[in-house]
Amino acid sequence: MAHNEITHDVIIVGAGLAGTWAAMVAAREGVSDIGVLSKIHPLRSHSGAAQGGIAASLSNTRPVAGTGPRGPLEEVPPGAEASDSWELHMFDTIKGSDWLGDQDAIEVMVKDATEIVYEYEHMGCVFSRTDDGRINQRRFGGHSAPRACFAADWTGHVLLHTVHEQALRYDVKFYSEWYCMDLIMEEGICRGVVAMDVLTGELYTMRAKAVVFGTGGYGRAFAITSNAFANTGDGVAIAYNAGVPLMDMEFVQFHPTGLYRHGILMSEACRGEGGYLLNSQGDRFMNTYAPEKMELAPRDLVSRSEQTEINEGRGVMGDGQGIYLDLRHLGRDKILERLPQVREIAINFVGVDPIDAPVPIQPTAHYSMGGIPTTLDGQVLADADGALVEGFFAAGECACVSVHGANRLGTNSLLDASVFGRRTGYAVVDFIRNGAQLHPVSGDPAAENRARINDLLSRDGDENVEHIAQELKWTMTNNCGVFRDGERLQLALEEIKDLQKRFRHARTMDKGSRFNTDLLTTIEVDHLLQFSEVMVAGAIARTESRGAHSRTDFVKRDDENWLKHTMAHKPMVYEDEDAGPRLSYKGVDIDWEKYPPQERTY
Amino acid sequence: MFDFLSFGKTPEMIKKRKTAFVRVQRFNPDEDEKPYIQEFEVPMTPETTVLDALQYVKTELDGSLTFRKSCRHAICGSCAMNVNGSNDLVCHRNLPESLDKTGVVTIKPLPYLPVIKDLVVDRTSFWEQYKRVKPWLVPPEDAPEKEFRVSPEEVAAINSAETCIMCGACYSSCQVIAMGKDYIGPHALLKSFLRVMDPRDTIPGERLDISGGEDGAYRCHTIFNCIDACPKNLNPTEAIETLRKLAQRRIAFEEERAERQKTLTEAAD
Numbered sequence: 030m031a032h033n034e035i036t037h038d039v040i041i042v043g044a045g046l047a048g049t050w051a052a053m054v055a056a057r058e059g060v061s062d063i064g065v066l067s068k069i070h071p072l073r074s075h076s077g078a079a080q081g082g083i084a085a086s087l088s089n090t091r092p093v094a095g096t097g098p099r100g101p102l103e104e105v106p107p108g109a110e111a112s113d114s115w116e117l118h119m120f121d122t123i124k125g126s127d128w129l130g131d132q133d134a135i136e137v138m139v140k141d142a143t144e145i146v147y148e149y150e151h152m153g154c155v156f157s158r159t160d161d162g163r164i165n166q167r168r169f170g171g172h173s174a175p176r177a178c179f180a181a182d183w184t185g186h187v188l189l190h191t192v193h194e195q196a197l198r199y200d201v202k203f204y205s206e207w208y209c210m211d212l213i214m215e216e217g218i219c220r221g222v223v224a225m226d227v228l229t230g231e232l233y234t235m236r237a238k239a240v241v242f243g244t245g246g247y248g249r250a251f252a253i254t255s256n257a258f259a260n261t262g263d264g265v266a267i268a269y270n271a272g273v274p275l276m277d278m279e280f281v282q283f284h285p286t287g288l289y290r291h292g293i294l295m296s297e298a299c300r301g302e303g304g305y306l307l308n309s310q311g312d313r314f315m316n317t318y319a320p321e322k323m324e325l326a327p328r329d330l331v332s333r334s335e336q337t338e339i340n341e342g343r344g345v346m347g348d349g350q351g352i353y354l355d356l357r358h359l360g361r362d363k364i365l366e367r368l369p370q371v372r373e374i375a376i377n378f379v380g381v382d383p384i385d386a387p388v389p390i391q392p393t394a395h396y397s398m399g400g401i402p403t404t405l406d407g408q409v410l411a412d413a414d415g416a417l418v419e420g421f422f423a424a425g426e427c428a429c430v431s432v433h434g435a436n437r438l439g440t441n442s443l444l445d446a447s448v449f450g451r452r453t454g455y456a457v458v459d460f461i462r463n464g465a466q467l468h469p470v471s472g473d474p475a476a477e478n479r480a481r482i483n484d485l486l487s488r489d490g491d492e493n494v495e496h497i498a499q500e501l502k503w504t505m506t507n508n509c510g511v512f513r514d515g516e517r518l519q520l521a522l523e524e525i526k527d528l529q530k531r532f533r534h535a536r537t538m539d540k541g542s543r544f545n546t547d548l549l550t551t552i553e554v555d556h557l558l559q560f561s562e563v564m565v566a567g568a569i570a571r572t573e574s575r576g577a578h579s580r581t582d583f584v585k586r587d588d589e590n591w592l593k594h595t596m597a598h599k600p601m602v603y604e605d606e607d608a609g610p611r612l613s614y615k616g617v618d619i620d621w622e623k624y625p626p627q628e629r630t631y
Numbered sequence: 632m633f634d635f636l637s638f639g640k641t642p643e644m645i646k647k648r649k650t651a652f653v654r655v656q657r658f659n660p661d662e663d664e665k666p667y668i669q670e671f672e673v674p675m676t677p678e679t680t681v682l683d684a685l686q687y688v689k690t691e692l693d694g695s696l697t698f699r700k701s702c703r704h705a706i707c708g709s710c711a712m713n714v715n716g717s718n719d720l721v722c723h724r725n726l727p728e729s730l731d732k733t734g735v736v737t738i739k740p741l742p743y744l745p746v747i748k749d750l751v752v753d754r755t756s757f758w759e760q761y762k763r764v765k766p767w768l769v770p771p772e773d774a775p776e777k778e779f780r781v782s783p784e785e786v787a788a789i790n791s792a793e794t795c796i797m798c799g800a801c802y803s804s805c806q807v808i809a810m811g812k813d814y815i816g817p818h819a820l821l822k823s824f825l826r827v828m829d830p831r832d833t834i835p836g837e838r839l840d841i842s843g844g845e846d847g848a849y850r851c852h853t854i855f856n857c858i859d860a861c862p863k864n865l866n867p868t869e870a871i872e873t874l875r876k877l878a879q880r881r882i883a884f885e886e887e888r889a890e891r892q893k894t895l896t897e898a899a900d
């Protein structure tokens with residue numbers, strides 16, 4: 030075996046819910062030779078930051094009869110009619126996706142939902158409970174029944190710890206603080222990854238029969254974002270560079286309640302529990318935009334409503350860029366019981382206690398609908414016709430299966446990461462059992478990546494990596510945000526091109542090998558610059574408004590021309606250096622009998 | 632200079648901005664013989680956090696300054712450090728409020744752990760002890776079709792333990808840990824408490840052998856440092872006390888658990 034070579038049957042990159050589920054299931058089923066890489070300690074993964082809940086049609090609670098869509102909830106008594114069903118969950122998800130979600134994938138997800146939530150419960154997850162001991166459920170935007178299973182407002186934390194613990198129980202090997210920087214692909218077959226042990230700076234060629242990406246979202250491409258520092262979309266950029274197409278990258282969800290100027294999330298549970306949104310005149314302006322669902326309309330709609338209020342001069346705070354989230358009427362007890370984390374965040378970061386005063390918020394980049402295209406079993410697609418990349422799987426936020434289409438409903442992504450992480454785990458087991466090969470690797474991939482690092486370290490230009498990142502992020506927030514138009518998108522594209530060039534003169538200040546986070550930031554910014562271009566290119570091409578992609582110059586959804594997924598391929602090396610991604614399109618899986626596209630009103 | 636901290640912030644905030652003197656302990660074992668303190672001047676607004684300040688230093692002044700971070704809202708546990716002599720998460724720690732009269736804040740790595748580089752410590756012993764208590768639930772073999780029934784009161788008893796983010800602030804404030812790493816430590820004992828108290832767990836006795844034993848609850852000197860250090864306001868000492876008491880009546884407790892599990896699939900009252 031060559032120096033610095035490691036082999037496993039399965040290498041999983043990412044230890045959030047998606048990656049850990051895949052690892053845990055595979056280990057439980059007896060595939061024991063697994064290595065899970067995570068650039069931060071597994072329990073630090075961003076899944077742990079999810080607050081509000083995970084969707085499943087358990088029918089444990091229902092609205093009290095006669096109290097309307099925002100009234101109190103009660104337990105569904107034993108023997109009573111179910112208040113919810115997978116069919117309802119399916120329809121809500123399709124409608125939420127603005128018909129861009131693939132209906133076969135959505136069906137799989139909503140049907141697996143109840144089973145996986147019970148599995149979490151059986152593995153020790155400490156859910157909040159109803160009085161009779163069942164898993165408690167609350168309302169969430171765009172869902173027509175109380176469907177969000179929750180653990181106060183730290184649901185993701187509890188889910189992540191639970192599945193991580195079980196992975197340890199089945200002896201999964203974790204490579205904590207290892208950074209994956211390349212995918213080894215030859216002849217269209219995935220043969221492993223190149224990764225750095227961050228502690229020493231040493232690079233390794235890690236060969237495997239199957240590689241799974243569960244690398245999370247790309248929300249860090251925006252200045253105002255709810256996402257952790259780690260969410261730099263490494264996985265999507267690495268896959269793209271290795272020739273794998275990216276799907277629907279232009280669809281990014283802006284969450285309506287990011288903390289003003291910080292972007293840190295105030296969970297949708299705030300509105301699920303009954304919170305109001307107010308403009309500078311003290312009006313519950315959602316009246317105008319979604320009279321029925323009010324604050325619990327889906328996120329794209331609420332964020333656009335807020336942005337419209339702000340643009341028309343009815344925002345709050347010094348610069349008029351904020352909106353108020355008012356929780357006061359919920360009362361102290363409910364806030365302390367159901368929203369303790371949210372309260373702490375508001376106190377810590379803007380000095381406002383939601384028990385006493387409304388909290389200033391604004392739309393914040395939150396969720397990446399697009400990503401690496403996969404089958405229902407996590408197998409990565411090589412093109413719009415459905416060819417597969419042998420040995421390569423992906424699940425969770427880095428993947429696009431696509432259950433969220435143009436707009437994700439809250440609580441559906443913890444579900445997505447769990448369900449498709451688990452399915453990928455089973456698929457990998459089958460793949461290994463059916464005689465998967467450890468394919469040979471030519472050359473020395475670790476050495477090639479060492480050369481890339483040496484090149485980055487040797488740059489002594491006067492550009493600062495972080496400044497380039499900041500400029501990119503503001504460009505994306507301002508020009509590829511809640512509202513978009515052709516002109517501003519074009520501007521964003523030009524700026525990205527320019528920043529990519531400037532990046533070549535950016536220096537890394539830390540030249541050492543030990544725990545060099547400065548170098549990692551440089552690589553991450555390189556990734557941001559690469560996939561942001563794909564996002565903008567997709568957005569420019571898509572001359573319609575659908576879900577979270579809202580163009581002021583093409584305000585209508587256009588099913589005739591755009592009821593299809595964007596697939597973006599990296600241009601071949603021999604093409605012009607400035608050539609953007611090559612776009613092709615893929616049909617949406619639709620059951621025309623049952624769920625044909627409709628107008629989407631709330 | 633690129634105005635990093637005020638980029639995108641409101642004009643009033645920029646007006647009020649002053650600077651802070653941030654003293655950071657530096658140490659790169661590959662280059663330095665021993666740790667030393669370096670001071671940086673950092674601009675700030677009333678909302679600047681200690682993490683913002685470190686991030687400013689890294690971006691503008693010295694890219695080699697090394698620390699861990701991720702979520703930036705006190706939920707991932709990456710950024711526990713020692714600020715002015717006590718442990719805290721720097722991401723939720725306000726900078727202006729952390730300054731002394733001369734405008735200085737001092738940031739060091741978590742104590743009692745080997746330093747990897749600057750503010751990054753080696754938490755190997757911390758995670759080994761976590762694994763040692765078997766943090767996973769061992770549920771009854773026959774799972775029901777739906778959920779096990781657990782009452783809101785039973786959840787309330789373990790809820791706060793479940794919110795531990797494993798940041799290590801308690802561990803690195805514990806005098807017993809300072810004396811030796813074979814002690815299980817407050818973080819892992821709190822986890823053990825969570826599992827022992829969970830009505831769904833089938834091996835509370837086995838757990839109490841470990842966590843109620845010599846390297847566990849009996850080693851705690853009840854100095855309460857862990858409570859003071861916990862940025863999430865949890866109470867490991869109380870959990871350790873409970874483990875100690877339960878270990879004394881281990882057999883009876885196991886019987887109670889077995890009894891409770893007979894009704895685990897029935898509606899709670």
Ligand SMILES: Cc1cc2nc3c(=O)[nH]c(=O)nc-3n(C[C@H](O)[C@H](O)[C@H](O)COP(=O)(O)OP(=O)(O)OC[C@H]3O[C@@H](n4cnc5c(N)ncnc54)[C@H](O)[C@@H]3O)c2cc1C
Binds near residue numbers: 047048078185207396
């Ligand atoms: C603040 C917040 C609140 C949310 N609340 C909810 C909610 O209430 N309900 C809901 O359904 N969804 C919610 N979401 C969304 C949901 O949390 C995520 O979509 C989901 O957790 C993603 O899981 P994942 O496993 O795909 O990725 P992550 O949990 O982000 O994990 C990514 C993993 O990949 C690793 N990684 C990445 N790049 C590399 C690399 N180059 N090398 C090695 N490792 C790498 C990371 O270390 C990490 O382990 C929320 C999101 C945010 C930001």
Ligand code: FES
Binds near residue numbers: 699701706720
């Ligand atoms: S950065 Fe996550 S706890 Fe501070």
